[in-house]
Amino acid sequence: xxxxxxxxxxxxxAFGALQASDAISLELRAGEIHAVxxxxxAGKSTLIAQICGSLAPDAGRVEFLGRDVxxxxxxxxxxxxxxxxxxxxxxxxxDTVLQNxxxxxxxxxxxxxxxxxxxxxxxxxxxxxxxxxxxxxxxxLCELRTAELSHGQRRQLExxxxxxxxxxxxxxxxxxxxxxxxxxxxxxxxxDGLRAQAPILLVEHDMDAVFALADRISVLVYGxxxxxxxxxxxxxxxxxxxxxLGDEA
Ligand SMILES: Nc1ncnc2c1ncn2[C@@H]1O[C@H](COP(=O)(O)OP(=O)(O)OP(=O)(O)O)[C@@H](O)[C@H]1O
Numbered sequence: 020x021x022x023x024x025x026x027x028x029x030x031x032x033a034f035g036a037l038q039a040s041d042a043i044s045l046e047l048r049a050g051e052i053h054a055v056x057x058x059x060x061a062g063k064s065t066l067i068a069q070i071c072g073s074l075a076p077d078a079g080r081v082e083f084l085g086r087d088v089x090x091x092x093x094x095x096x097x098x099x100x101x102x103x104x105x106x107x108x109x110x111x112x113x114d115t116v117l118q119n120x121x122x123x124x125x126x127x128x129x130x131x132x133x134x135x136x137x138x139x140x141x142x143x144x145x146x147x148x149x150x151x152x153x154x155x156x157x158x159x160l161c162e163l164r165t166a167e168l169s170h171g172q173r174r175q176l177e178x179x180x181x182x183x184x185x186x187x188x189x190x191x192x193x194x195x196x197x198x199x200x201x202x203x204x205x206x207x208x209x210x211d212g213l214r215a216q217a218p219i220l221l222v223e224h225d226m227d228a229v230f231a232l233a234d235r236i237s238v239l240v241y242g243x244x245x246x247x248x249x250x251x252x253x254x255x256x257x258x259x260x261x262x263x264l265g266d267e268a
Contacts, residue, residue: 022085023048024218025101025188030069030079032242039065041242042079047188052210052219054229057239058263063222066239067192070220071103072096084187097126100187102217104177104194110165116176117161120148123180151182155209171202175209186217195225207231226264230254238263 023046032040039062047053055063068074070081072093080089088096097103110119124147152158155175160168168176174194181189194210195203207228210219214234223229229236230250237247240262246253253259 021049023082024084025070025190025220026082027066027070028080028082030066030076030081032065032069032074032076038242040069040076040079043239043242043244044079045237045244045247047218047220049218050214051234052214052221052232054221054223054233054236055239056223056226056229056236056263061239062242063239064192065242067103067190067220067222071101071190097184100184100217101190102181102184102186102188103190103192104174104181105192110173110176110180112164112166114165115161116152116157116163116165116168117148119165119176120152120161120179120183121145123151123183124148127184147183151179152176154182155179169202171198171205174198174202174206178209178213182216188217189213189219191219191221191223193223194221195223195228203228 025047026045028044030040030043031038043066045053055066057063065074069076072091076089080087082088083096083099083101088099111122121144124144127147128144149158149161152161155178157172157175157179160172165173165176194206198206203225210232213219221229221232233250235247235249236253237244238253238259245262246256246259248256254264
């Protein structure tokens with residue numbers, strides 16, 4: 020089997036006496052959506068923070084594209100193509116949709132922020148920003164202030180900003196949060212196609228979305244992966260039903 024795009028090996032992190040990550044090993048392979056599910060406080064955000072570089076593990080390592088990146092900064096990992104979307108929006112609300120995408124494109128180009136005023140006149144940056152907006156289906160909204168977008172459109176814009184990085188992998192923290200049924204359905208359809216561009220590690224509570232999208236699921240409980248498998252395997256796993264899914268299986 021091809022090497023994984025992203026992998027954790029024995030990742031561990033304690034907060035005082037609390038073992039928030041307990042020797043977590045998991046892989047994200049090319050073309051897949053790998054969902055991480057688990058009850059509140061299971062350690063999902065802690066795991067993402069270590070993968071993306073905002074939290075240093077006590078032990079273990081993170082590999083991205085075959086390279087040990089455990090000691091690298093968040094920015095260095097992003098520059099390699101590790102794109103993260105956030106649970107709460109990191110967008111500039113008063114800026115237009117296009118300006119947000121341009122900001123992403125400027126960051127991806129490695130040029131300093133002081134070039135931003137010139138970014139809108141830079142054809143290459145504009146192309147990259149517009150292509151990303153086109154890819155997520157909101158190019159027609161580019162002149163709107165971001166604050167005027169619906170919740171779902173903001174999620175799409177977040178993905179567009181991530182796309183300007185030309186990512187090799189996505190790490191998504193609860194993209195469905197707050198979307199409602201219709202919005203979740205639309206975003207589910209969109210993420211379904213996105214996996215062809217780059218694989219997605221998807222932390223999500225919305226089980227309809229997880230069951231519709233995941234090629235594999237890992238279940239995290241008290242910082243430990245208690246099971247990894249296909250949707251069918253996870254749904255019938257008695258340990259998982261007990262610990263988390265209950266009636267949702
Ligand atoms: N900086 C911190 N200091 C102390 N404890 C922390 C810190 N960050 C997280 N924790 C604790 O670590 C455990 C795992 O938290 P984490 O936020 O990773 O869980 P989660 O699975 O993402 O939860 P949720 O589904 O509610 O977002 C929790 O018990 C939490 O209270």
